[in-house]
Amino acid sequence: MAPTRTALQLEHRAALVPLPGIEQGMDRAPRLQDVDEWGRSERARKIARRLYSPIYKNWFRVTWEGLEKIPEKGGALLVCNHAAAIPSDAPVIMHGIEEELGRPVYGMADFFFRTVPWVGTLWSRTGGVPAHPDNALRLLHDQGQLALVFPEGTKGPSKTYKDKYQLRRFGRGGFVEIAMRAGVPVIPIVCIGAEESMPIVFRLPSIAKALGVPYMPVTANMLMLGPLGIVGYFPSKFKLRVLDPVTFDVPSGQERYSKSRIMDEAEGIRAHMQETIYEMLRERRSVWFG
């Protein structure tokens, strides 16, 4: 009853396609933007990279070690320690890997971002994805992408300066379970320098509660630079080290995995990362010059 599209119509539709290089669906319907199913837009990323490049190169002066351990294709779950009131580590890692390896990184973060007007949209267009286990599984297993997670969650960036470089609890080890289910390696990354870029002096829990935000920091940047300090980072030197990928000798695709195994693996990764942080801090001569 419903007439199927004729070849002529299909041809005509193809001729309407206004922009080259945009992924077309099977029915070749025209599109105008290059926003993918996660909300990421390569065009938005390109602009973001152009704007962020001077900060990456000249402000934080980022250096990497072991970048070759990140595969050029196939899924992998990148995990990193998390710090600074407005975390400065996520954009650095996403920018660095996209520039060096030329492949996208999806940064998984708290749902809270989605509720903030403009910020949430910008975050999504530049590669942010809500940290839902289903999202991670689809990215890693079905699509073979790189996903970046911070297992400490908001406990990392919300800690005050006295706890710097002390890894918080790694959630409930969910990241290990996802990697097992997706059958991809976990690649730990250690980041030095983020802690000092926007250290928290104290927090205002009652204001956070009133505003409905995860935490309300008062940072050294605010105290020293005033309003500019709300978004202005200190120029700490960033050093990142990629650790050896961790693979799990378990079949992928299972509904459940041994809880004790998950906790052991998560704790093993956490211990290795904490040890590496201390190692790198032993080697560091200056917060500002590395």
Next chain:
Amino acid sequence: VGRRVLITGLDTFWGGRMALALESDPEFEMILGMATRDPSVALERTDFVHADQTYSIVSRIVRATRPDTIVHTFLVTDSTKVSGRALHEINVIGTMNMLAAAGQAGSPVRQVVVKSSTLVYGASSTDPAWFSEEATRAGRPSTRVERSLVEVEELVRDFAEDNPSTVVSLLRFANVLGTDIVTPISTNLSHPFCPSIAGFDPLLQFVEEDDVVRALEHVTRRRIPGIYNVAGSGKLPWSEIADLCGTRLLPLPPVSTAIAAAPLIRARLIEFPPEIRALLRFGRGVDTSRIASTGFEHRYTTAGAVDSFIRAVRLRRSVGRAPASYTYEHEVEQFFRRSPSAIRPVQS
């Protein structure tokens, strides 16, 4: 033996389409529609009976006509069309009566097909990008349509549990766009301005109207039990959909959105029912791999559904609104179906 199908809501968009789709197939020996108003499509051989909204006589009809399949399309998913009370009566009480009739002692009904909606998943900030059929919604439903649909699905689930020998197929359809259907979203997109919420550009998923009917037909023909999402692949940002449709976004403030929208709704500039408010903030996507695994292929992607819709809008704009020509005339239809003078193809 041929199949005997009872369709609820024959006067609705989907009931009429479904009857049309089944009529061409002689395997369906009887197609009977129930509706509160006259059918709006020209049907060749579908029988039609007037019934009140709650189907109090549905049990009698089932006993008298002995259908083996009930296709329940009379579910309202658009709160702008009916009052809150009518919505509850139609969705919840209607489904209850339909299921009671299907489950009565000695019931001939072997399959029940229910046309639900992805509205049951809601839309919130904590949603996964793609809902699977097992996923649960983030919070309690806050809109009337969603509440009633969730209740309908509970009834259907209970029915399936109590009647293991009956095939129960529940399809959840994403928001529909297409050549003919009119929904709050399609109305907005065909206006010069369409509402958006400032600072939010959600990713939306659509299903084309032909795919809706094809999916209903697919599970009916093959008697496929279970719950399935039906939606075009891919998601598009609301801003891009508006661009494709040649309409401008009219941003409403992110706080007090409903208050700001109220005068615009009253002035009939926009449609902004409660069930699309959260959608225009957080969007929604559903995973369709399960229905794909039963051998169903969508003809349209989300972008394809948007394209199909806007092509029809362009045509209507050029030639004027296509005349909704069909008017049901009871005597004429009865004549063709009953009169000894009318030669009907012999049912095999």
